[in-house]
Amino acid sequence: MPKLKRRTFILGTLGAAGALVVGWAALPARQRLVGAAPLAAAPNQAALNGWVKVSTDDAVTVMVPHAEMGQGTHTGLAMLVADEMDADFSRIRVEQASYDAIYNNQAALLDALPFQPDDDGYVKRMTRHVAGRIVREFPGLAGTGGSASIKDLWLPLRQAGASARAMLVAAAAAQWKVSASELRVEAGRIAHASGRSATFGELALAAATLPVPYDAPLKKPSQFQLIGKPARRIEAPSKLDGSARFGIDALPDGLVYASVAMCPTLGGKAKGYDASAARTLPGVRAIVALEPVAGGIGGMGGATSGGVAVIADTPFHATRALEKIAIEWEHGAAASVDSATLLDDLSRALDTQAGNTHLERGDVDAALAAAARRITAEYRVPFLAHATMEPMNCTVRFKDGKATAWIPTQAPGFARDAVAQTLGIDAENVEVVQTLLGGGFGRRYFTDFVVQAATLARAANGAPVQLIWSREADMQHDYYRPAFVCRCEAGFDAQGSLVAWKTTSAGSSMGAPAMIDMSTDGASNQAYAFPAARVAHLPVETPVSVGIWRSVAHSQNAFFVESFVDEAAHAAGQDPVAFRASLLAGNARHLAVLHRAAELAGWGTPAAPGRAHGIALHRAFGSIVAQVAEVSVDADRIRVHRVVCVVDCGVAVNPNHVKQQMESGIVFGLSAALHGEITIENGRVKQSNFHDYAPLRMNECPAIETDIVASGEAPGGVGEPGTPPIAPAVANAVFALTGRRLRTLPLRLT
Numbered sequence: 001m002p003k004l005k006r007r008t009f010i011l012g013t014l015g016a017a018g019a020l021v022v023g024w025a026a027l028p029a030r031q032r033l034v035g036a037a038p039l040a041a042a043p044n045q046a047a048l049n050g051w052v053k054v055s056t057d058d059a060v061t062v063m064v065p066h067a068e069m070g071q072g073t074h075t076g077l078a079m080l081v082a083d084e085m086d087a088d089f090s091r092i093r094v095e096q097a098s099y100d101a102i103y104n105n106q107a108a109l110l111d112a113l114p115f116q117p118d119d120d121g122y123v124k125r126m127t128r129h130v131a132g133r134i135v136r137e138f139p140g141l142a143g144t145g146g147s148a149s150i151k152d153l154w155l156p157l158r159q160a161g162a163s164a165r166a167m168l169v170a171a172a173a174a175q176w177k178v179s180a181s182e183l184r185v186e187a188g189r190i191a192h193a194s195g196r197s198a199t200f201g202e203l204a205l206a207a208a209t210l211p212v213p214y215d216a217p218l219k220k221p222s223q224f225q226l227i228g229k230p231a232r233r234i235e236a237p238s239k240l241d242g243s244a245r246f247g248i249d250a251l252p253d254g255l256v257y258a259s260v261a262m263c264p265t266l267g268g269k270a271k272g273y274d275a276s277a278a279r280t281l282p283g284v285r286a287i288v289a290l291e292p293v294a295g296g297i298g299g300m301g302g303a304t305s306g307g308v309a310v311i312a313d314t315p316f317h318a319t320r321a322l323e324k325i326a327i328e329w330e331h332g333a334a335a336s337v338d339s340a341t342l343l344d345d346l347s348r349a350l351d352t353q354a355g356n357t358h359l360e361r362g363d364v365d366a367a368l369a370a371a372a373r374r375i376t377a378e379y380r381v382p383f384l385a386h387a388t389m390e391p392m393n394c395t396v397r398f399k400d401g402k403a404t405a406w407i408p409t410q411a412p413g414f415a416r417d418a419v420a421q422t423l424g425i426d427a428e429n430v431e432v433v434q435t436l437l438g439g440g441f442g443r444r445y446f447t448d449f450v451v452q453a454a455t456l457a458r459a460a461n462g463a464p465v466q467l468i469w470s471r472e473a474d475m476q477h478d479y480y481r482p483a484f485v486c487r488c489e490a491g492f493d494a495q496g497s498l499v500a501w502k503t504t505s506a507g508s509s510m511g512a513p514a515m516i517d518m519s520t521d522g523a524s525n526q527a528y529a530f531p532a533a534r535v536a537h538l539p540v541e542t543p544v545s546v547g548i549w550r551s552v553a554h555s556q557n558a559f560f561v562e563s564f565v566d567e568a569a570h571a572a573g574q575d576p577v578a579f580r581a582s583l584l585a586g587n588a589r590h591l592a593v594l595h596r597a598a599e600l601a602g603w604g605t606p607a608a609p610g611r612a613h614g615i616a617l618h619r620a621f622g623s624i625v626a627q628v629a630e631v632s633v634d635a636d637r638i639r640v641h642r643v644v645c646v647v648d649c650g651v652a653v654n655p656n657h658v659k660q661q662m663e664s665g666i667v668f669g670l671s672a673a674l675h676g677e678i679t680i681e682n683g684r685v686k687q688s689n690f691h692d693y694a695p696l697r698m699n700e701c702p703a704i705e706t707d708i709v710a711s712g713e714a715p716g717g718v719g720e721p722g723t724p725p726i727a728p729a730v731a732n733a734v735f736a737l738t739g740r741r742l743r744t745l746p747l748r749l750t
Helices: 002-012 014-024 073-085 106-110 122-135 149-176 200-207 236-241 315-323 339-352 364-370 412-423 448-458 471-476 554-572 576-583 588-601 655-674 726-738
Strands: 045-047 052-055 060-064 092-096 183-186 189-192 197-199 256-262 269-274 284-290 307-312 326-330 356-361 373-381 393-399 402-407 430-434 465-468 484-492 498-507 533-539 611-620 623-634 637-648 703-708
Touching: 045 200, 052 149, 052 200, 060 073, 073 092, 073 149, 106 122, 106 149, 149 183, 149 189, 149 200, 189 200, 197 200, 256 284, 256 315, 256 448, 256 471, 269 284, 269 307, 284 315, 284 448, 307 315, 307 448, 339 373, 339 484, 339 498, 364 484, 364 498, 364 533, 373 554, 393 448, 402 412, 402 448, 412 430, 412 448, 448 465, 484 554, 498 554, 554 576, 554 611, 554 726, 576 588, 576 611, 588 611, 588 623, 588 637, 588 703, 611 726, 623 726, 637 655, 637 726, 655 703, 655 726
Parallel strands: 060 092, 256 465, 402 430, 498 533, 637 703
Antiparallel strands: 045 052, 052 060, 183 189, 189 197, 256 307, 269 326, 284 307, 356 533, 373 484, 393 402, 393 465, 484 498, 611 623, 623 637
């Protein structure tokens, strides 16, 4: 896939960016206001830059390059434009952007660079500058992930709104022969003291003839009218009245349906099959063998299983025919994989191998050798499935050398390339209709199901084919969050002060070949000022298909770090909050979040009888989150009653969304902390549906209180940072209540 290779090249060459810095460091950042080609507009529309179109009926359309999968991205991005334009928010519309490079998700890619978040040095600034220019050169990288949508477009969309506003004001000033400074703008209307006024729609066509200003002034925070205020989601009405269209709702004319049976062994395929009985059934159009698919990004994650699919007139006909096919399976390299044995193997690997160093501060081995006291611990986390509410699905029509694909995807550029490569056509001959997503969590960055649908479309004689995985197929053929083992060691001096910190994890690398390994995110770039420290990761690849999961490496590393920090506090004889504060001296933002969470939770005041508090603090995707869990134990069953969550995410563009995403992340993280586990025996995933891979039930959900720290910093992410701290907060509360350290997820007392 050409663009996948380009992305791999981009990230793989950033380590050599020093040579480029010489030539590029002095150049300004590439503009993101106007694309390589003019923005397409309807006859009643005027495109004012690459992001904003205004219609003669006063509708303002914002081009949105990111997927809406329940996180409120479309609304938040539209708010940035509307506020700077002084538009009527009720007249704002969103439209999926094209593949122009101005829409690339630069923040997600730049955040992967191996620098500490608090590093503001010359090398980091220049490397990010050069990397940003590289990313700006290649279209089709507008993926939705890394909690980066708002963060990435915080300035570009505000600049687009301010530029569009300036053009509309200039058009009015020219028509009325007055100074632009005499005009005021409010709710999509421009007015003059003389009484003359006009709507955006009335001025749009004239404004489009004017030069685009690249330096229109932005509002000061005190001037914001929408940013920072609660707003309802743009797509909410369509979800309420049923008109919203997810991938599963695509209904092009002539639609036929496909069902697939995939090899139960991970990475296996059909060796042969007898479909004679299926072919005689009514409605059956074709039966197609599907090869295993490497649907990852730049080679990441391995391949999912091959299988056999039936194309038929209805889903019922396809499913019934599939049941009549006798398939002989060829079980691949994963046939001997056992998840319990794999975790033991990871632990044994740490006995003899030191891994790759991702952070080194001082001489940690000397500090440990000289320590008056040392403690050690080993933590384990299992494979996890994404289990999105909408299972994997894709609809593809291939006719006359061109394809249209209706896809709930987080990466439309990658999906388009996957369709093109599968069908042997140029990407320019593939149209991707990006629908709403019924959950993503990283799973819909992968293209295995897209390749399957495109393969089936080639056999459908021009009819569009809709492939919908069953829940069982979705659960048993995922790109799983990898299983990891982590060894931790800490040393203390005679006074009980921490003098050394050492962690080494083992498991799959979190990244593709030739790309930056992000396996220690949340461990190597945490905020604690350890006097001497080493953080390392030992890559151990397996035949299990693995991938990115909500909060990526932070999901396991927050559990490792915050659990062991709690152990260190206990070993030092200190209060867990005070101990953390001592390691954060001078870090005002983290300290404020930590102390606010403790205050709101009533830390230091005894909890209700039979309950205890546990705390965790974690920085991820530019935001800082502290959570305090109030926990009880009844008959070896852990019950979480209350969670206090404090978040500093910079400017909270829409506080409603921030609170919703913190609540969502906590529920998602609690599901994994208390229940989540994918177990594999003989290469087969045992779990098949929500009865044995259970999400948090309503009667288990705690009361969640979210407090947003007021901040003038640029926005951080909110879609993922709420997930990592909850597991260690609960585990630490269980220790405070019972004296037992639970070092393996999911948390179990028996």
